[in-house]
Amino acid sequence: xxxxxxxxxxxxxxxxxxxxxxxxxxxxxxxxxxxxxxxxxxxxxxxxxxxxxxxxxxxxxxxxxxxxxxxxxxxxxxxxxxxxxxxxxxxxxxxxxxxxxxxxxxxxxxxxxxxxxxxxxxxxxxxxxxxxxxxxxxxxxxxxxxxxxxxxxxx
Amino acid sequence: xxxxxxxxxxxxxxxxxxxxxxxxxxxxxxxxxxxxxxxxxxxxxxxxxxxxxxxxxxxxxxxxxxxxxxxxxxxxxxxxxxxxxxxxxxxxxxxxxxxxxxxxxxxxxxxxxxxxxxxxxxxxxxxxxxxxxxxxxxxxxxxxxxxxxxxxxxxxxxxxxxxxxxxxxxxxxxxxx
Numbered sequence: 001x002x003x004x005x006x007x008x009x010x011x012x013x014x015x016x017x018x019x020x021x022x023x024x025x026x027x028x029x030x031x032x033x034x035x036x037x038x039x040x041x042x043x044x045x046x047x048x049x050x051x052x053x054x055x056x057x058x059x060x061x062x063x064x065x066x067x068x069x070x071x072x073x074x075x076x077x078x079x080x081x082x083x084x085x086x087x088x089x090x091x092x093x094x095x096x097x098x099x100x101x102x103x104x105x106x107x108x109x110x111x112x113x114x115x116x117x118x119x120x121x122x123x124x125x126x127x128x129x130x131x132x133x134x135x136x137x138x139x140x141x142x143x144x145x146x147x148x149x150x151x152x153x154x155x
Numbered sequence: 156x157x158x159x160x161x162x163x164x165x166x167x168x169x170x171x172x173x174x175x176x177x178x179x180x181x182x183x184x185x186x187x188x189x190x191x192x193x194x195x196x197x198x199x200x201x202x203x204x205x206x207x208x209x210x211x212x213x214x215x216x217x218x219x220x221x222x223x224x225x226x227x228x229x230x231x232x233x234x235x236x237x238x239x240x241x242x243x244x245x246x247x248x249x250x251x252x253x254x255x256x257x258x259x260x261x262x263x264x265x266x267x268x269x270x271x272x273x274x275x276x277x278x279x280x281x282x283x284x285x286x287x288x289x290x291x292x293x294x295x296x297x298x299x300x301x302x303x304x305x306x307x308x309x310x311x312x313x314x315x316x317x318x319x320x321x322x323x324x325x326x327x328x329x330x331x332x
Binding site: 010011013014015016017018021023048049052055056058063064068069072073075076077079080081083 | 171172174175178179182183186187196200204207208211212266269273291292297298310313314316317320323324327330
């Protein structure tokens with residue numbers, strides 16, 4: 001049913017849509033038909049919308065060819081399946097690179113002569129670089145995969 | 156045909172392959188809805204696939220009492236919105252959105268022109284009106300289904316359709332006497 005607060009005539013304009021599409025409840029349909037009998041504006045609009053419907057009913061939008069649908073599901077399945085693989089590979093790469101970075105600066109971290117601030121700063125910097133590197137590599141690989149898939153669909 | 160909620164249960168109990176049943180059932184509808192948002196075939200295919208993947212990952216949150224497509228549609232719509240926002244562009248209508256059609260006869264040429272005009276008119280609508288027009292015209296959904304998918308009362312669906320069809324009527328004035 002039309003929104004509460006709609007003014008009387010606006011409500012009938014909305015009901016007009018339901019009337020054309022056969023979506024009105026019997027009570028609403030009766031009410032609208034009663035209104036229609038006495039409202040020239042709505043009768044004229046109804047006629048216009050019916051003509052419009054005749055025109056738009058001729059139009060059917062094309063769908064992709066069957067071969068596109070064949071690769072469609074495979075694309076989804078592969079990405080679903082590989083999702084957990086990507087997470088594990090990323091976590092592994094981050095841990096290994098972080099460990100490597102730690103080994104690189106181990107001497108600096110255990111040296112009591114170096115200030116704590118410097119140690120934290122260098123550690124954060126290296127860890128940040130590791131995250132960025134892994135993220136960048138993932139993005140590049142994903143980009144390549146994505147392009148390949150697009151070509152496959154367009155075939 | 157197996158009910159959606161039964162298929163979802165199978166997926167959740169570890170049968171990943173069963174998701175194919177859901178995808179095959181709704182892929183064409185998902186594609187058409189995405190096409191209505193973004194306007195070209197390739198983006199519509201990519202975005203509808205992305206939405207299926209997101210839906211798969213969120214499947215535990217699906218309320219089996221609801222229609223799957225209505226739930227999925229919200230994910231699809233958000234995916235399309237994000238895409239359009241990231242690209243900072245409006246709906247673009249590419250001429251390759253439908254398979255090439257022969258326009259050998261006058262009637263076919265006219266039909267192709269009507270189709271272009273329908274698209275242009277829909278593309279020029281505000282998001283909320285465009286959405287209900289797409290769901291009505293491309294998906295042939297009932298008002299109840301549209302209201303559930305969009306999350307608004309049926310009366311609002313009718314009002315938005317009225318506004319959308321007025322614009323469409325103006326755009327297609329030359330095509331009927």
